[in-house]
Amino acid sequence: MTDVNPGLEPVRKALQDLSIEDNPAIVKQKSRDFFWYSPVLKKQLDRVTGDLVVTPRTEDEVIRVLKACFEHDVPVTVRGAGTGNYGQAMPLAGGVVLNLAELNKIKEIGPGRVVCEAGALISAIDDATRPGGQELRLHPSTYRTATIGGFIAGGSGGIGSIRWGGLRDLGNVISARVITMEAEPRILDMTGADLAKVLHAYGTNGVITEVEMPLTAAYDWVDVIAGFDTFMDAARFADALGMQDGILLKELGVISAPIPHDYFLRHRKYLRPDQSVCVMMVAPFAMPALAAFAEHRKADLVYRADTAEADEKKGLPPVFELSWNHTTLRGLRVDSTITYLQILYPYPDQMKKVDAMTKLFGDELPGHLEFVRFDGNVTCFGLPVVRYTSDERLEEIIRLHEEAGCPVFNPHRYTLEEGGMKQTDEQQLAFKRESDPKGLLNPGKMIAWDDPDFDFSADGPFLFQGLR
């Protein structure tokens, strides 16, 4: 690093009684997320690091950090557990990494709701609410390590979305406390439609310190795996199962052969190499209905946790750790050259589109679907494994999907726009003008702020000047 930010020293001094880390190796480690799932981001972001990691323990300490950094023009990038895959928490312009891991109190639990600080682990929230028979509606596959604030600021949905839709849907976050990046930081309580200003904004326009989340009934979800001769058989089974309003599921995913056998090492004994699977989390009392549905559709339940021996279950990860981006993670452990995509197959033609893409790409993109409710309908995202050969081919694969009417949420881009809807979120931009007038929060992630005239249809990604 050659251009040392002159504000760093005064910031360090102002915050000297806080928990501050400046050991470069540790700071670099705390500046990373799971961007390296993407060979493209790996090249672009591998050297990115902050200058200091500050770990506040209270909201007052958060405010002190923001105030000091505002005064001295030091960028601040908020971090939960760093389990994002889009470089969400990577400090492109250096400065302070604001690590919220210790702002993690669970403050209040009521019927259908929990209030907790942003750094609370998602699994810790469930541990606190389960004795009362409640749990969070939604969680990522990184359930055991991710924070609730990181999920809300950087994620969109996951396990539970087959029932509840995504985080962006009204009602899936009740309220959030947001601190602005100003000379005198304001504390805003956001609810209803206002939440869209800060959800999935990567912390570019405010620091979420506390959230109120809806809870739902907690059950001892039964892990189930069904095996199929073809990927499309598995996909059609899941597509029909997702439409069963009475069968309570928390997860419904489909993974094409040979991925399950090749990458799910501890489940391999249940699977043939040529078998595609549907993975499910099923409410215990829904198992008779699920079994009836599977029998009717001639699906072979190769594993069900409710009838498995305790010994047998002991060595197995939960099926949610075979799903969403854990599918990719398990693949990367076996073959570090693969990567993935995130695709939406819009309702009502999702099966036709999945079939067409499966035929087009064959084993270059072994299929992986995650079924969700999306705008009130049941459809699926695709998170196929990509047998990566070059950036050019990856771009072509993306283009072919989009030309076929399957929008790609490109996980090989670190900006909100390119990883999302390829357009400016005017509401988030307008809020950033109010809440972060100096543009110090997570710089380089909102193209609309840095380059309002950026042409999304042009070739090539947005390149943030701060990427050193």
Added chain:
Amino acid sequence: MTDVNPGLEPVRKALQDLSIEDNPAIVKQKSRDFFWYSPVLKKQLDRVTGDLVVTPRTEDEVIRVLKACFEHDVPVTVRGAGTGNYGQAMPLAGGVVLNLAELNKIKEIGPGRVVCEAGALISAIDDATRPGGQELRLHPSTYRTATIGGFIAGGSGGIGSIRWGGLRDLGNVISARVITMEAEPRILDMTGADLAKVLHAYGTNGVITEVEMPLTAAYDWVDVIAGFDTFMDAARFADALGMQDGILLKELGVISAPIPHDYFLRHRKYLRPDQSVCVMMVAPFAMPALAAFAEHRKADLVYRADTAEADEKKGLPPVFELSWNHTTLRGLRVDSTITYLQILYPYPDQMKKVDAMTKLFGDELPGHLEFVRFDGNVTCFGLPVVRYTSDERLEEIIRLHEEAGCPVFNPHRYTLEEGGMKQTDEQQLAFKRESDPKGLLNPGKMIAWDDPDFDFSADGPFLFQGLR
């Protein structure tokens, strides 16, 4: 009654230690349901009565009744609380009315499930499960009086169907204990796909004595009423709200002006005569999201229980008693000449079809929609008020709906087929052959049993010979 069934006396003798009622006035009262919502059924069924009412207190007593009646060829019509509208519980051939009201024990409550006897009141089940934070998924608007067995054998869905679909959906009933009508009655435990044999079979092929039902999280649901200038504005609001996966609702109905003002007497103060309404039951923690959604859609929340004064709420019925067939009931109390229909507006054209029917019939059929999940999609049933003029016009109204692609579940017919899908349910018929070889259970309700060649396309209803 002239043809006295010679089996009655031996049956009475065999069951003399049971609770038996033969006072004709009481027997007649216990032979009736809410068939009189229909002017057609009123004419046909008004004189229908059983001969004896037997009220067993245990399953063993049920078996004794069935055994005795089988031996002596006495018909048996099972009855819950008699809140059906299709004459489900009316004993067309006389004989024994098997009143299950005292077979009402709640036997077991676990996470997500309750086991109870068929005669348990739905509200009593919820009273027992609510202290543990659980309640039934679905209930009819006759929540306070209906039994769970009656709901399952004679109903199809209701409050809660916007979340869970209908009773016929796999998983919405976990299991049922069914007693057959044979020389030696068998006890069958039915689960999964088998349940379709006895659900909504009006007790024509077995006596359900016990059920296991799924439970869901119980909340203090907030009654909300939104007012609109037109029926279609209200309908489009509800149609969009039903697609909000994150806003937890238990009820979502729409009722056209002038019905709310004219018939909802205790809510009249909140309503203009020309106002159509959307009635909702909303989870308390979803109220900020609901309010945001309403504001965005410019809906006027004329009543919300969470901000109403205690005094104000005291005199008001719950909104579920403005919905489903309680809408009709409130209408009948004000104007006994009205009746109603039950229509399905199939997804995805439900709004277009509702609009077309609204334009076609105007104030002859003030609109009433109930939004539900149906085969995985959100759509609506219509239960319009019908300003009845003649049977012929009623038939014409039904025909016009069916010609427009809106199937009618005709509540002016007492048979399973005519009130349902206008076709034989082969599975229920096959099961009746096994379980009721003499055809003694609720005679006259399954056309396929009595007249396999009945022509559903011909004019006029099926006329059961036993109708005296």
